[in-house]
Amino acid sequence: MGYVLIALVDGTLALDNRHEASGEEAEPTGEGRREETVTKLTALILGVAAWAAVAGLAVVIAFNMGSKNQVLMFLPILIGVVVAWGIGEVVTEHVFNGTKEGA
């Protein structure tokens, strides 16, 4: 299950397993690899939480403000989406691409 969850973000672990299956040496190994996996899982959980927060924000705004002044209601949701996406881009770049391709 964790395998699939990690793969959901960028497929990094899937590529790792392909290395293992083909007999290539996976880097890093042992403790380093575990630490890397924990970092990726943490990033994934935080990412899911961020998007859940955006969804919650949209629901709270819609329930409390309804159709009153929709432009004002629209903006915080839009900003929330853009911020969550931007953070996701940066985190993906640093946590996932950086570990495999930055070296």
Add this chain to the structure above:
Amino acid sequence: MAAFNKAFHKRELHDPGPVRAIFSNTWLAPLWLLARVYLGYQWILAGSHKVWGDQRWIARDGPDGLGLKAFWDKAIAIPAQGSPAIKYDWYREFLKYMDTHAWYHWFAWVIAVGEMTVGVLLIVGAFTGLAALVGATMNFNFMLAGSASTNPVLFILAILILLGWKVSGWIGVDRWLLPALGTPWEPGPAGAASAHEGGDGGPTPRLTPRRGTT
């Protein structure tokens, strides 16, 4: 026969540049974001009245779905004068069947939860194409039932988002979800992982090229 073979044999017609730019280029993703969030907010608004407040359809003290039953009763009624709300007899019979069999108890949940789910998925941009398709289907049914309201505009918007499914969720969860899950014709790492765990022994599907890879 030869003429038909010549006309249909493996001929692939390509979209013109402007169409590809609109529906396939990430450069226009911000435009799709605006359309998507607007549509999603409208669905959450529509769903909020059905799941919350005194007039809600579901989770009431009494039987659920009475609001939906009232809507159906009004839609299938044939007035003594003027034209009925529903133009198609088959659709009126369809609603009448659901009404007389008291399907409104559970169907109210389908609509209320469906509207909220479509709204949330559109706003966060997860499974955007699928969410737009479900939304368009609901709009289509509301229009068939004689309820115009904002449905025509929302329907057109949903169809456009559906056509641009590859990029409409780019500034959203689909940015990571689609490359990972893949598509029916190009499975992603998650699909490859499932096949690997299943031990089917098949070839590893081609992975979507990763961003930043040169």
